[in-house]
Amino acid sequence: MAVKNRKQQLLSGIATNDGHGENSPYFHGWDAYERNRFHPTQNPNGVIQMGLAENQLCFDLMEKWIKENPKAICTPEGVNEFKGIALFDDYHGLMGFREAVAKFMGKVRGNRVTFDPERIVMSGGATGANETIMFCLADPGDAFLVPSPYDPGFDRDLGWRTRAQIVPVNCSSSNDFRLTRAAVQEAYEKALESNINVKGLLLTNPSNPLGTTLERETLKALVTFVNEKNIHLVCDEIYSATTFTPSRFVSVAEVMQEVEHCNPDLIHIIYSLSKDLGLPGFRVGIVYSYNDAVVSCARKMSSFGLVSSQSQHFLAALLSDEEFIDNFLSESSKRLENRYRFLTEGLEKVGVSYVESDAGLFFWMDLRPLLMKQTFDAELELWRVIVDDVKLNISPGYSFHVSEPGWFRVCFANMDNETVEVALNRIQEFVQTRNGTTEASP
Amino acid sequence: MAANLRNQNQLLSKMAIGDGHGENSSYFDGWKAYDKYPYHPEERPDGVIQMGLAENQLCFDLIQDWLMKNPEASICSPDGVLNFKDTAIFSDYHGLPEFREAIAKFMGKVRGDRVKFDPDRIVMSGGATGAQETIAFCLADPGDAFLVPTPYYPGFDRVLTWRTGVQLVPVFCASSNNFKITKSALEAAYGKAQELNIRVKGLLITNPSNPLGTILDRETLKEIVRFINEKNIHLVCDEIYAATVFTNQHNFVSVSEVIEEDTERNRDLIHIVYSLSKDMGLPGFRVGIVYSYNDAVVNCARKMSSFGLVSSQTQHLIAAMLSDDEFVDRFIAKSKELLDKRRKFFTEGLEQVKIDCLNGNASLFKRMDFRRLLKDQSFEAEMELLRVIINEIKLNVSPSSFFHCSEPGWFRVCIANMDDSTMEVDLLRITYFMLQNRYRNKVVKVPTKKQRQQSSLKRSLSRRKMEDFM
Numbered sequence: 001m002a003v004k005n006r007k008q009q010l011l012s013g014i015a016t017n018d019g020h021g022e023n024s025p026y027f028h029g030w031d032a033y034e035r036n037r038f039h040p041t042q043n044p045n046g047v048i049q050m051g052l053a054e055n056q057l058c059f060d061l062m063e064k065w066i067k068e069n070p071k072a073i074c075t076p077e078g079v080n081e082f083k084g085i086a087l088f089d090d091y092h093g094l095m096g097f098r099e100a101v102a103k104f105m106g107k108v109r110g111n112r113v114t115f116d117p118e119r120i121v122m123s124g125g126a127t128g129a130n131e132t133i134m135f136c137l138a139d140p141g142d143a144f145l146v147p148s149p150y151d152p153g154f155d156r157d158l159g160w161r162t163r164a165q166i167v168p169v170n171c172s173s174s175n176d177f178r179l180t181r182a183a184v185q186e187a188y189e190k191a192l193e194s195n196i197n198v199k200g201l202l203l204t205n206p207s208n209p210l211g212t213t214l215e216r217e218t219l220k221a222l223v224t225f226v227n228e229k230n231i232h233l234v235c236d237e238i239y240s241a242t243t244f245t246p247s248r249f250v251s252v253a254e255v256m257q258e259v260e261h262c263n264p265d266l267i268h269i270i271y272s273l274s275k276d277l278g279l280p281g282f283r284v285g286i287v288y289s290y291n292d293a294v295v296s297c298a299r300k301m302s303s304f305g306l307v308s309s310q311s312q313h314f315l316a317a318l319l320s321d322e323e324f325i326d327n328f329l330s331e332s333s334k335r336l337e338n339r340y341r342f343l344t345e346g347l348e349k350v351g352v353s354y355v356e357s358d359a360g361l362f363f364w365m366d367l368r369p370l371l372m373k374q375t376f377d378a379e380l381e382l383w384r385v386i387v388d389d390v391k392l393n394i395s396p397g398y399s400f401h402v403s404e405p406g407w408f409r410v411c412f413a414n415m416d417n418e419t420v421e422v423a424l425n426r427i428q429e430f431v432q433t434r435n436g437t438t439e440a441s442p
Numbered sequence: 443m444a445a446n447l448r449n450q451n452q453l454l455s456k457m458a459i460g461d462g463h464g465e466n467s468s469y470f471d472g473w474k475a476y477d478k479y480p481y482h483p484e485e486r487p488d489g490v491i492q493m494g495l496a497e498n499q500l501c502f503d504l505i506q507d508w509l510m511k512n513p514e515a516s517i518c519s520p521d522g523v524l525n526f527k528d529t530a531i532f533s534d535y536h537g538l539p540e541f542r543e544a545i546a547k548f549m550g551k552v553r554g555d556r557v558k559f560d561p562d563r564i565v566m567s568g569g570a571t572g573a574q575e576t577i578a579f580c581l582a583d584p585g586d587a588f589l590v591p592t593p594y595y596p597g598f599d600r601v602l603t604w605r606t607g608v609q610l611v612p613v614f615c616a617s618s619n620n621f622k623i624t625k626s627a628l629e630a631a632y633g634k635a636q637e638l639n640i641r642v643k644g645l646l647i648t649n650p651s652n653p654l655g656t657i658l659d660r661e662t663l664k665e666i667v668r669f670i671n672e673k674n675i676h677l678v679c680d681e682i683y684a685a686t687v688f689t690n691q692h693n694f695v696s697v698s699e700v701i702e703e704d705t706e707r708n709r710d711l712i713h714i715v716y717s718l719s720k721d722m723g724l725p726g727f728r729v730g731i732v733y734s735y736n737d738a739v740v741n742c743a744r745k746m747s748s749f750g751l752v753s754s755q756t757q758h759l760i761a762a763m764l765s766d767d768e769f770v771d772r773f774i775a776k777s778k779e780l781l782d783k784r785r786k787f788f789t790e791g792l793e794q795v796k797i798d799c800l801n802g803n804a805s806l807f808k809r810m811d812f813r814r815l816l817k818d819q820s821f822e823a824e825m826e827l828l829r830v831i832i833n834e835i836k837l838n839v840s841p842s843s844f845f846h847c848s849e850p851g852w853f854r855v856c857i858a859n860m861d862d863s864t865m866e867v868d869l870l871r872i873t874y875f876m877l878q879n880r881y882r883n884k885v886v887k888v889p890t891k892k893q894r895q896q897s898s899l900k901r902s903l904s905r906r907k908m909e910d911f912m
Contacts, residue, residue, distance in 0.1 A: 282755055
C-alpha cells in the first residue's frame with residue numbers, strides 16, 4: 001500500500017484520478033465484443049457491436065471517388081505537392097481545407113447559412129474540440145450545464161484536464177426527454193444557489209444518445225436564455241448531416257440571426273467529420289466560434305492536436321467536389337433513415353417502444369418493461385444479460401447520466417444489412433422470451 | 443472598446459486572456475519580416491531568408507521516390523483504396539499495431555540498434571508539442587515545476603506550462619564549458635526551487651540539444667540519471683533530433699541505452715518524447731510519440747492521446763514506409779550525409795570571416811558566436827544586432843534571449859530548411875555583412891589572395907564577386 005502511494009505521488013492528480021471515465025461499466029460491453037466479435041460466417045454467435053456510433057453506410061461512394069480522383073500527395077498525380085504538404089504545420093490550416101470545410105458545413109445546413117473559413121479552427125477530433133473550447137471559456141471549478149442524457153465521453157473531454165465541471169440538466173421520459181428552457185433555468189438557478197459558477201450551456205444537436213433534433217422555438221429560447229444570463233452557448237453539431245430530412249435540421253448558426261440582440265461572442269459550434277462523413281480515424285475536429293478572442297485562443301491551442309496535413313489535403317479535395325458531396329449527403333440520409341425504420345418497425349412488432357427521432361446513428365430504446373425493478377442496478381443486470389447472453393453490445397442509459405433506468409442506446413450504422421437482421425432477430429427473440437410470449441413475427 | 447475588453451475578460455477563461463501562449467514575444471519579429479517579404483531567387487532576391495525554422499528539407503526526393511514505388515501505402519490511391527474503410531474508421535487510441543511496430547523499429551535503428559523499443563509503450567500525441575504537454579499533465583500538478591537546462595527551445599514555455607499550470611525552473615549552463623549540464627548547476631537549480639517552496643517533479647533535457655546542436659556524452663547522461671534518482675524526480679528526454687547526429691563522430695547516446703546499462707535505476711522515472719517532424723522532415727503529419735518506461739504513465743498518456751491522435755491515414759503511410767528496412771537504412775544514412783555536407787559548407791564559409799560556431803555534432807542548425815560584434819555584452823545590444831541582421835542582412839535568425847540563454851551574442855541559424863543555392867546566398871550575405879566597414883576593425887581578418895584561393899568560399903563564390911567585397 002505504501003509502495004502504491006509512493007507510486008501515485010510520482011504522478012499528477014490527473015493521472016491518478018478517474019476523470020478519464022474509463023472505469024465505467026460502459027466499457028464492459030466493449031471488452032465482451034473485443035473478445036468475441038460477431039462475424040456472419042466465421043463467428044455467427046459472436047457479440048454484435050451496437051455501442052459504436054459510427055457511420056459506415058457510404059464507404060462505397062467514397063471509394064469510388066478515390067479511384068476516379070487520384071490527387072492525394074502519395075499518388076503520382078499528387079506527389080509534386082508532397083513536400084509542401086509534409087512541411088505544412090501552420091496552425092491556421094491549409095486554406096483549401098478551411099474553405100472546403102466551411103462550404104461543407106453550409107451545405108449540411110441547406111445553405112441557409114454560410115460559414116467563414118477564417119473561423120474554422122482545427123482540433124484533435126471532436127474530443128479535442130470539446131476540451132479546447134472548455135479551456136478557452138472556463139477556469140478550473142467553473143461549470144457548464146449539459147442536458148442529460150449526454151455522451152459519456154463528455155466527462156473526460158469537458159472536465160478531466162480542464163477541471164471544469166458538468167452540471168446536468170435532467171430531461172425525462174415524461175416528455176420524451178425534450179429539453180425545455182424551464183429545465184435549463186431550474187438547473188442554472190440551483191447551481192448558482194450552490195455557489196457554482198456557470199460559464200455556459202452545452203447542447204448536442206442532433207442529440208447523442210437520443211437522435212432527436214431541437215425545434216427552432218426551443219433553440220431560440222435557449223439562445224435568448226444564454227444572452228440574458230451572459231453565459232456561453234456551445235453547440236455540438238457533429239451529427240448535423242445525419243438528419244433524415246436535412247431541411248429540418250435547425251442549426252444555432254441560423255437561429256442566432258433570428259434572435260434580437262444576440263451577442264455573437266457567446267456562440268460557438270463544435271464540429272467534426274467523424275460522424276457525418278464516417279471518418280473518425282482522420283481526427284478532424286473543428287472549433288467554430290463567433291467570438292474573435294476564442295478563435296484566436298483556440299487556434300493557438302490547436303497546436304496540441306492539428307489535423308495531419310496529409311488528411312487536410314485529401315479532405316480539401318473531397319469536400320470541394322460539390323457534385324460528389326451533394327450526392328453523398330442525400331444518399332447517406334436516405335440509408336440512415338432506412339436503417340432506422342427497419343429496426344424500429346421490427347421492434348414495434350414485439351412491443352418495444354423508443355423515442356422517435358429524426359437523426360443520428362442510433363436510437364433510444366425503452367426497455368423499462370423488462371426491468372425486474374425500476375433501478376439502475378436492475379438496468380445493469382439486464383444489460384449484462386443482453387451483452388453476455390443475447391450477445392448485443394448496446395449501451396445502458398446509466399452511462400449517459402440519464403435520470404431514469406431502463407433506457408438503452410442502440411447504434412445501427414456501423415454494420416451491414418445482414419448483421420442488422422441478425423441483431424433485430426436477437427432482440428425480438430429476447431424480448432419475447434423475457435415477456436413470456438411465444439408469438440414471433442420477423 | 444474598454445467595456446468590450448472588460449466584458450471579454452469576464453467571459454473567457456484566464457488561460458484565454460493571459461499571455462501564456464507566448465506569442466507576443468519578440469521571437470516573432472523576424473518571422474513577421476519573413477512573412478511580409480520572403481526570399482525567392484527570381485521574384486524577391488532581396489527578400490528575407492528564413493533561418494529561424496528548424497526543418498529538415500534535405501531528403502524529400504528519397505521519400506517521394508519511395509512513394510512512387512509503393513502506391514499501396516496511400517489509402518487514397520487506387521492501389522491502396524482497399525484499405526480505405528478499415529483505416530478511416532480506425533480511431534482506437536492504441537494506434538495501428540503496425541504503426542507502433544514500425545515506429546519502435548525506427549527508433550531503434552536511429553540509435554544504431556543498440557537498444558530495442560517496445561511497441562506497446564509507443565503512445566501517440568499531436569506532434570512533439572502534444573507529447574510534451576501530455577507528459578507534463580501526467581507527471582505534474584499545477585504549481586509543480588520542471589527543471590530545464592538553458593538555453594532551451596522557447597516553445598517549452600507554452601507547451602509545458604500554458605494549460606497544465608506547471609512552471610519551468612532554469613538550470614543555468616555557460617559557454618565557458620560549452621554549456622555542459624553539470625551536477626552543480628542541477629543542484630543549484632533544484633536548491634533554488636526548494637527555497638522558493640516550489641515542488642520539482644522532473645528534469646527535462648533535449649538531446650540532441652535545441653538550440654545548441656550538441657549531444658550529451660555518456661558520463662553526463664549517467665550523472666543526470668543518478669541525480670534524478672537521488673531526488674526521486676522524473677527525467678523527460680526530448681530526443682526529437684536523434685537522427686540528425688553527424689556521421690563518423692561520437693555516437694548519439696540515448697537515455698534508453700543508459701538505463702539498460704544502469705539497471706539499479708528506477709525506470710518509472712524515465713520518459714522519452716519523440717516525433718518524426720525533425721528526423722524525417724514531416725512536421726505537417728503531426729506524428730508525436732510519448733515513450734515511457736512507467737506503465738501508469740503509458741496508460742494515462744494513452745487515454746490523453748484521444749486529444750491528439752495521429753490521423754489513421756498517416757499512421758498507415760508511416761507504418762508502410764518505416765517497415766521498409768532497406769529504405770529506412772538508406773534514408774538515415776543519406777540524411778546524415780547531406781546534413782554533414784551542409785554543416786561543413788556553412789561552418790567553413792563562416793570561418794573565412796572568422797565567425798565561430800559552437801562545436802556541436804547534431805541537429806538542423808548551428809549556433810553562431812557573434813559576441814564580439816555586440817557593442818556591449820547586454821541583451822539590448824543583442825536585440826540591436828538582431829534588428830540589423832533581420833532588416834539589413836535580411837536573415838531571420840534566433841538570438842540567445844529567445845532560448846533563455848544567460849549570455850547574449852549567440853545566434854541559432856537553421857541550415858537544413860533550404861536548397862544549396864539559397865544556402866550560398868546566406869553565406870554571401872553573412873560574409874558581406876562581416877566585411878563591411880563598421881565591423882572590419884572589430885573582427886575580420888581579411889583573407890589573403892592565397893587563402894581565398896584555397897578556401898571553400900572560393901569554390902562557391904565567383905572570384906569577381908569576392909573582389910566586389912574587398
